Amino acid sequence: MSKSEKITQKLQAMLPEDDVCRDESYQGGVVFSARVPLGKLRDAIKEFDEAGYYLESIAALDFQDTFELVYHLNCYEPRARIAIRVPCGHDQSPATVSDIFPSALWQEREVRDFFGIQFTDSPDMRPLLLPEDADYYPLKKTFGMVHAYHKRDEIYG
């Protein structure tokens, strides 16, 4: 059994059926995506670490009603990328995963720079790409020129 099948079985056992989605066509670039609540994020990421995955990217999306963090994880097998989607309210703080994947540290710092999302228990939350005294969050839709600011369901609904 390939690594991606193993990990998807574990995630399916962990999460309600509506929150997981398998896409064999690979049209969106991921074979499997799962909606994980904030509280279960660290457990899910730990499963990936044990399965031999690596953390490819952390991207944040800004919607009118919520932030969404998208973790893309991949392993050294063909077409094995999995996306973990974590809804995170504008006033919530997700837990850091930098102790599980050290590569998360800089990516979390980048997300904090651009969106102002604070990761709890992170060993280092200094600005990474922005100046030390930056008091703005440039990728928020409330900053600068913006073409659209949607609710999450308007795009994914």
Added chain:
Amino acid sequence: MAEQFQEPIVEQIYTLNLGPQHPSTHGVLRVLLDLDGEFIVKADPIIGYGHRGHEKMAENRTYKQFMPNTSRMDYLSGLLFNHGFVLAVEKFAGLEVPERAKYIRVICSELNRISSHLLWFGTYIMDLGGFTPFLYCFDDRENILDILDRVTGSRLTYSYCRFGGVTRDIDAEFISMTRAFIDRLRSRWTDYHNLVTKNVIFIHRTRDVGVITPELARQFGVVGPNLRACGIPFDVRKSEPYELYDRFDFEIPTGTKGDALDRYNVRLQEMEQSCRIIEQALDQLPEGSHINEVVPFKVRPPKGEIYFAFESARGLTAYYLVSDGSPYPYRCHIRVPSFGNLQVLTEVFRGTLVADAISILGSIDVVIPEIDR
């Protein structure tokens, strides 16, 4: 020497600022080094000097208007980034591309990959103190720039691809120039190996220096030649074949130990593999149109998202696009390979000598503006 490293007494530590204008930092990277004598105790890379906010710019531009930005992130393999962006949008919006355009893109992308590796090769040896190979590399690289200049009109920040094809068709002279270049480059391998690979000083500066184990590579998300040097044959061109890469016969060179010498060897062999791909593409090149003329002026991908990964000269790169159905991307996140490749240095630098740090940094092949975006 690294095995002589011992945990230092705190009073003896002093801090050295490597960069941001140091010639070996390639761009503007600053590394705060805590030193105990000649040994590095702690390394803290400080980045962001070249931050331009490409991701925010993307949200304010149509997909087409963002295209010139893509080649300005990793300026050494600009065409590869440009190619990847075009592929991502084409897949997202479901646009048709003529066969000939696909072949032209592969040929130009691989030429760009060779030029990027050649520049790395020259500057790496220069970091280690050898000046002559640098001139050899730039001589060869100049050939590629001339070839690409003929079709793209620029030497560094190419914006050659279009949604549905490429701007200009290639002609017979381009093909003969490319074939002549490949023959010339192959005749040069002997010179390179005699000058550098067999050089005993070079071997002592790189062997067993800056070892990245497969486990360390996984933890830090190291990709590209740096990952392949530790023995994992992972290449997006093979694992998720895009464009036409499943039609060509090429190998993934790998190393065994993951030290600087392995990374050097992997990149050198990759250039040869790129030559093979170009030759096959030139042989198979079909007649026809170089661009799909019916692509709409403003591309409007459907609502939803796409994560498109491709192999740039430094490894797995990806565009993560979210669309709300308008001509402007709602979000454009770019996963860059050097991000993980540089971050691993915080771990690798520990316990090495300052002189080795320059060798390791060079062998990783980072492009800082790509990290800063």
